[in-house]
Amino acid sequence: MASKLIFIFLFIFLSPQLQLQFLSEAQNWVQAGYWISNGELPKKDINSALFTHLLCGFADVNSSTYQLFVPSASEPYFSNFTTVVKRKNPSVKTLMSVLIAAGNSISDENVNGSVLSSMVSDSTKRKTFIDSSIKTARRYDFDGIDFMWRSSNSGDLAQIGVLLKEWRIAINSEPGESKLILTVGVRYLPTSEMGISYPIDLIHRNVDWAHILSYDYHLPTRDNFTGLHAALYNPSSQVNTDFGIREWLNRGFPPTKLVLGLPYHGWAWRLVSPQDNAIGAPSSGPAVTRDGSMGYKAIKSHIRDYGFGVASEYNATYVVNLFTYTTVWINFDGVETVKAKIAYAKEKGLAGYCAFQLSNDDNWALSRAAAQEGDNQENKHQLLLKIILPVSAVLVILVAVAVFVLYYFGLRKPKSEEEMVLRSIASPRIETSAAENFGSDAHLLVFKFAYIKAATNNFDSETKLGEGGYGPVYKVLSLNYF
Numbered sequence: 001m002a003s004k005l006i007f008i009f010l011f012i013f014l015s016p017q018l019q020l021q022f023l024s025e026a027q028n029w030v031q032a033g034y035w036i037s038n039g040e041l042p043k044k045d046i047n048s049a050l051f052t053h054l055l056c057g058f059a060d061v062n063s064s065t066y067q068l069f070v071p072s073a074s075e076p077y078f079s080n081f082t083t084v085v086k087r088k089n090p091s092v093k094t095l096m097s098v099l100i101a102a103g104n105s106i107s108d109e110n111v112n113g114s115v116l117s118s119m120v121s122d123s124t125k126r127k128t129f130i131d132s133s134i135k136t137a138r139r140y141d142f143d144g145i146d147f148m149w150r151s152s153n154s155g156d157l158a159q160i161g162v163l164l165k166e167w168r169i170a171i172n173s174e175p176g177e178s179k180l181i182l183t184v185g186v187r188y189l190p191t192s193e194m195g196i197s198y199p200i201d202l203i204h205r206n207v208d209w210a211h212i213l214s215y216d217y218h219l220p221t222r223d224n225f226t227g228l229h230a231a232l233y234n235p236s237s238q239v240n241t242d243f244g245i246r247e248w249l250n251r252g253f254p255p256t257k258l259v260l261g262l263p264y265h266g267w268a269w270r271l272v273s274p275q276d277n278a279i280g281a282p283s284s285g286p287a288v289t290r291d292g293s294m295g296y297k298a299i300k301s302h303i304r305d306y307g308f309g310v311a312s313e314y315n316a317t318y319v320v321n322l323f324t325y326t327t328v329w330i331n332f333d334g335v336e337t338v339k340a341k342i343a344y345a346k347e348k349g350l351a352g353y354c355a356f357q358l359s360n361d362d363n364w365a366l367s368r369a370a371a372q373e374g375d376n377q378e379n380k381h382q383l384l385l386k387i388i389l390p391v392s393a394v395l396v397i398l399v400a401v402a403v404f405v406l407y408y409f410g411l412r413k414p415k416s417e418e419e420m421v422l423r424s425i426a427s428p429r430i431e432t433s434a435a436e437n438f439g440s441d442a443h444l445l446v447f448k449f450a451y452i453k454a455a456t457n458n459f460d461s462e463t464k465l466g467e468g469g470y471g472p473v474y475k476v477l478s479l480n481y482f
């Protein structure tokens with residue numbers, strides 16, 4: 001009897017403990033951002049305090065030796081990146097990001113798939129690449145390595161899993177205390193464009209996290225119609241972030257290793273007709289810039305200069321139709337969108353977010369919004385904990401009283417009284433049920449479930465109270481990366 005009572009008491013305390021654990025996990029919330037060495041933002045101006053991780057891009061691979069190298073133009077930026085950003089935030093972690101681009105251009109056309117395929121398919125080349133990446137990261141004092149993986153070659157998928165596994169082994173076998181962090185940037189869906197699945201297990205077992213490149217779903221250089229480039233939801237299409245994240249989770253990728261991508265850029269389309277400015281309206285190609293890409297800062301200044309035309313909001317996606325500029329249609333994520341996406345990431349239990357890229361931010365408006373919304377959501381959980389702990393304590397007392405009362409009356413019964421008591425707790429009406437079930441753990445499970453259900457309901461209503469509406473998101477991109 002006593003041991004079963006102790007068991008009941010222990011499991012009653014389990015839920016608050018899980019909450020506590022949840023809270024400590026929340027402290028590991030990833031707030032990451034890319035800084036690209038050829039961008040406009042001087043690294044001394046990076047507001048490192050808003051981030052837990054900063055990714056410095058991009059290192060490349062030599063297409064004849066397969067050694068990782070930092071292009072000479074980027075070398076001065078890489079050399080003291082860690083020193084400079086840690087001045088404002090000594091605890092920020094830095095990662096060297098690798099993009100196999102064959103020429104270090106970050107534009108999609110220049111990502112050379114054949115170099116990547118050749119490297120990942122050969123164990124000697126993989127070893128050369130891995131060893132040189134660790135050596136280079138150490139030489140420049142980085143805390144980790146990020147692999148921006150944008151190959152569209154389905155044949156590489158399994159091999160990339162092998163690469164990550166060998167990378168992890170090499171990292172773990174380095175002598176010394178501090179292990180390098182290993183992260184990977186992946187497509188918004190866990191399948192290639194050909195529908196072939198990513199090596200889910202090999203990825204999540206070997207990386208610290210994978211960040212989803214959840215943007216550029218539609219691009220003005222690719223599609224002859226306007227579209228949402230980073231829609232969180234889209235009821236009329238599967239090309240949206242929520243759909244992709246759910247696919248990753250459904251296939252068993254742990255949410256605690258999944259990081260949401262936040263685009264700090266948008267895309268400008270040229271409408272065929274200024275009157276036809278809906279999503280999916282005919283477009284004759286990019287507007288404003290050569291490929292239509294615009295940083296958030298540039299979009300804000302463009303809107304200031306030309307004024308708003310029609311602004312529409314779609315489920316965390318915002319479209320601005322600048323009719324004073326007649327045919328320019330811009331889709332981008334603004335402050336409200338960022339907040340909606342952070343709330344979404346928290347709700348799904350994801351590990352954090354990764355912004356691409358910092359020089360496109362407008363005086364840190366998006367980065368600040370992301371950091372603050374993360375804190376708000378965290379405070380909600382703390383509040384929840386403050387409610388759940390006292391409620392649990394009261395429940396424990398009530399259950400103790402109930403157990404005592406039932407046990408006291410149960411003594412008068414000729415049957416196995418302790419099992420009777422437990423059954424009564426789980427469901428008072430179970431008295432008449434079949435005797436075979438008596439004393440089985442099923443009763444305990446029922447009780448636990450009921451308790452957890454009650455606690456969860458509390459949680460949901462609490463969460464709902466604090467939620468705001470969806471923020472605006474902006475223009476559309478096309479699916480160009482994979």
Ligand SMILES: *[C@@H]1O[C@H](CO)[C@@H](O)[C@H](O)[C@H]1NC(C)=O
Nearest residue numbers: 061062063064065066069103
């Ligand atoms: C690649 O390595 C070869 C041989 O060491 C070297 O000659 C070449 O300059 C390297 N290429 C780049 C882009 O660093």
Ligand SMILES: *[C@@H]1O[C@H](CO)[C@@H](O)[C@H](O)[C@H]1NC(C)=O
Nearest residue numbers: 075076077079080081083084
């Ligand atoms: C960082 O390195 C660059 C080039 O090597 C140099 O010009 C700059 O002064 C260095 N900055 C600091 C803060 O050491």
Ligand SMILES: *[C@@H]1O[C@H](CO)[C@@H](O)[C@H](O)[C@H]1NC(C)=O
Nearest residue numbers: 063064102110112113114115
């Ligand atoms: C990719 O790199 C390989 C090997 O250096 C080269 O032969 C090929 O032309 C490159 N392809 C593109 C599209 O740059």
Ligand SMILES: *[C@@H]1O[C@H](CO)[C@@H](O)[C@H](O)[C@H]1NC(C)=O
Nearest residue numbers: 233234235236313314315316
């Ligand atoms: C927003 O998303 C929800 C859920 O997918 C959907 O029910 C709703 O119709 C959407 N609203 C708009 C304006 O797209």
Ligand SMILES: *[C@@H]1O[C@H](CO)[C@@H](O)[C@H](O)[C@H]1NC(C)=O
Nearest residue numbers: 223224225272281282283284
């Ligand atoms: C867009 O492209 C598709 C296929 O490439 C074509 O069928 C369609 O007519 C084009 N639409 C416009 C408005 O150009």
